[in-house]
Amino acid sequence: MKKILILNFLISMVMLSCRSDSKNPKSDLASSDTAGTTMDTIKQKPADNQAVLARREVPVLCYHQIRNNIASDSKRAHDDIIAPDKFKAHIKMLADSGYHTISPDELYNYLVYNSKLPAKPIMISFDDTDEDQFTIGNSTLKKYGFKGVYFIMTVSIGRKGRINYMTKEQIKQLADEGNTIASHTYDHKNFAQFTDEDWTKQIDEPTKKLGEITGKKIEYFAYPYGVYKASTLHKLKEHGFKAAFILSTARDENYPLYTIRRIIDPGRYTAKNLYYSINKSFNKTKK
Numbered sequence: 145m146k147k148i149l150i151l152n153f154l155i156s157m158v159m160l161s162c163r164s165d166s167k168n169p170k171s172d173l174a175s176s177d178t179a180g181t182t183m184d185t186i187k188q189k190p191a192d193n194q195a196v197l198a199r200r201e202v203p204v205l206c207y208h209q210i211r212n213n214i215a216s217d218s219k220r221a222h223d224d225i226i227a228p229d230k231f232k233a234h235i236k237m238l239a240d241s242g243y244h245t246i247s248p249d250e251l252y253n254y255l256v257y258n259s260k261l262p263a264k265p266i267m268i269s270f271d272d273t274d275e276d277q278f279t280i281g282n283s284t285l286k287k288y289g290f291k292g293v294y295f296i297m298t299v300s301i302g303r304k305g306r307i308n309y310m311t312k313e314q315i316k317q318l319a320d321e322g323n324t325i326a327s328h329t330y331d332h333k334n335f336a337q338f339t340d341e342d343w344t345k346q347i348d349e350p351t352k353k354l355g356e357i358t359g360k361k362i363e364y365f366a367y368p369y370g371v372y373k374a375s376t377l378h379k380l381k382e383h384g385f386k387a388a389f390i391l392s393t394a395r396d397e398n399y400p401l402y403t404i405r406r407i408i409d410p411g412r413y414t415a416k417n418l419y420y421s422i423n424k425s426f427n428k429t430k431k
């Protein structure tokens with residue numbers, strides 16, 4: 145009898161403590177910013193660097209100018225220029241091959257919380273604000289229900305000239321349609337050469353401007369020229385970024401979220417070349 149009483153007492157104590165425990169995470173949730181994150185991911189512990197590096201890499205593509213070459217284009221510029229017909233054929237190939245585009249948020253939640261991704265995930269990104277990314281890029285992606293990521297260099301917004309750049313209204317429309325607007329500095333200054341003032345001019349001010357245009361949080365960054373400096377990577381987190389993107393060089397083992405790899409789809413590639421290049425560069429796990 146005594147034993148049963150003690151047992152009952154113990155059970156009720158355990159239940160009480162469970163109840164009070166379950167209250168705490170709830171109040172934490174209410175006070176923290178949980179937009180775009182599911183309950184499941186919040187309960188999980190974030191992955192450490194080793195776990196992030198061990199995940200299967202998701203292919204990320206990078207585009208610049210979608211236009212036909214002209215005689216004055218330098219040979220080096222050719223990598224950054226893809227003809228509209230080719231671009232359309234390459235995006236069609238991705239759709240026909242069963243790829244599904246994902247957002248940086250989805251990629252982040254997969255890397256950090258192992259959230260589920262659609263079959264054959266891919267991220268399609270555009271750098272430097274060129275207007276053809278809106279007129280040709282966005283309209284082509286929409287045909288297949290794809291979404292893109294636009295890394296904006298804010299100095300160019302609304303500029304017209306030899307190259308036309310996107311207007312504020314076009315950037316807002318992209319964001320409203322579910323694409324991600326992200327930062328690519330103010331005027332394409334090399335991240336490795338940032339001074340203290342550049343953290344305001346090249347980082348905080350563009351973030352603020354893009355946030356005002358889109359009404360959304362700006363949380364992703366792409367390094368101009370794909371170039372970064374390991375010693376200042378920690379500052380991106382302090383300045384509000386969840387992840388950042390390089391080109392096809394090696395990831396930094398201490399900052400894998402801030403050195404996510406992308407490959408350029410150069411104008412010389414056929415759709416088949418692109419398909420093989422995606423499989424060669426990604427779809428690997430780190431041993």
Ligand SMILES: [Zn+2]
Pocket residue numbers: 271272328332367368369
């Ligand atoms: Zn760029």
